[in-house]
Amino acid sequence: MTLLKNIRAVWLMIGLLAATTFACQLGDADSEGIPDDAVLVNVVTSTSLEPWMQTAVANFNDSSSNTRGETPIYVIIRGVESGQFITNLSADEPAPDLWIPDSPVWVNLAADQGHTSYQHNCQSVATSPLVIGMWRELAESLGWPGFPLGWLDVGSLAQDPSAYQYYSGGEYGDQLRLSHPHPGLSGAGAGTLLALVQSAQAKTDAVTADDIQKPIVQASVGAFESAVSSFANSTNTLVNNMRERGPSYLGAAVMYENDVVYNSNGDIVPIYPLEGTFIATHPACINQEAAADVQEAAALFRDYLLSEAGQETAVSFALRPAYLKTPITTPLTIEFGVDLNQPTVIFNEPNVDALYAVQDLWQTARKDVNLVMLLDTSGSMRGGKIDNMRDAAAQFVEQMGDEDKITLIAFST
Known part of the structure; x- marks a missing residue:
């Protein structure tokens, strides 16, 4: 075809x-509850934040917040992966008033493609480390939590069925089925490849486009990608498919800690790679081209996200709070496999050129895509x-x- x-x-x-x-x-469809004279704030967030944001938006809208001019504010939320959002902007989709991508590099990538209005008023609203989600019983058979596993370890096990069966005891299928989101569309997907590059280089400083051209890096990424059985268009799709279809469908998948913890009830646990990983800082960036009253309303909504109530709600959805004095409660606990002392090694944020380079590398290194796309109808x-x-x-x-x-x-x- x-x-x-x-x-x-x-x-x-x-x-x-x-x-x-x-x-x-x-x-x-229910359009009730939106005041006729309200200032509407359109928000696009990475899909990993969507469960929290839906609750936060509902709570904010119920609070009857107003601008300084006493105009009511109403927030509308939509989940879109960071790379997909930039693609949409380039296709002339209307720009939202507040954008919350995975990390600042996506803001810089948007600016590099001519969309500069989100660069100058950003503030992190929650964080979450990039992890390898793995079924608890499988992880325990491989030595978790006492024995650390890394990016290259998991890739090697997925690539070598005999080694996987030996170390897992042969109880969890003939091979380790591994997945991650699409690197061209998802921050977690691009982060997967960049983490592999960092691991192959054994460095925490941000890798460069030149690093990505090195033979050892290309070999490491190629080996990992050859073992990936499927890709997903978002972390939400990935964790839901993994949970609903079981270990025979996927044994491990790359996503954010909050995706694993909030969606799996402890059956899937976060593996913090021993080489290190990235932290999604989720900057909330106000569109500087929006009307003044809309920018004010967007800032008030962001203030709510950073308030005590907003941050405590974030924790309830397994996000690490941006406000560090927020109490840490369930599900960010050991019962769900969470270790708040991890990651001990954090990779520095890449630049735009490195992001372009790793996406190009993926196109040559990856296997043919076998994708499942969930459609909300x-x-x-x-x-x-x-x-x-x-x-x-x-x-x-x-x-x-x-x-x-x-x-x-x-x-x-």
Whole structure:
């Protein structure tokens, strides 16, 4: 099938799924509760933060917050992976008033592509380390938590079925099925490859584009990617598929600590790679081209996220608070596999050139893609949301090769 046919097929499938669901749910969308004169604040956040943000937005909207001019504020949230968001901006999607990517490098990447309005007013609202999520029983068979595992260890086990069976005791399948998000669309996906580069170089200073061209780096990334069985378009998709389909589908996957802890009830645990890892700092960046009253409203919402109530809610969704005096409670506890003393080694933030270089390397190193894409066809998606979903799916397919495969799964809430 040619690439153009792939794109058309995806559009047709999404359209049919959406039409079927919407026909059953006409009238479900609820526009009540938005004051007629409200200042609307459109927020785009990385999907890893979406569970927290949905609750935070609901609480903020219920608080009847106003601007200095006594105009009510109403916040609307949407989850989009950082790389996908930049792609959407380049396709002339309207820019939101507040953007919360995984880390500052995505803000710089957007600026490098001409979208400079998010660079000058950013503040971290929560953090989470990039980890390898692994089924608890499998991790224990490999020596966790007493024996540290690294990026290169897990890649080697996934690449060598005989070694995997030997060290795991042969109780968890013939091979370790490994996954990570798409590096062109997801901050966690790009972070996976950059962490491999850091590990191959045995350095914590930010790697450069020249480092990524070194043979040992390309060999390490190529070996790891050859063992990856599937990719996902977001960390949410990845952890939900892993949880619902079990260890035979995926034994391990790269995602953020909060994705693992919040979604798995302790059955999947975070492995903190011994070589080191990145920390997602989730900067909340106000669009400097938004109207003055919208910027004020966006700043007030960000202040709420950083308030005592907002930060305690973040912790309840397994995010590490940006405000360090916030009490740490469940689920950020040992029962869920969390070690707040980890990671002991933190990699420095990469620059834009390194991000471009590692994405280029992935295109040559990766196996053919076998992707599962979850599509929300609920009644609340009618209108612009379903259009955006179709556009995002088509843009994703444009990055796939002719031999790549994609499975579409529709769900409705």
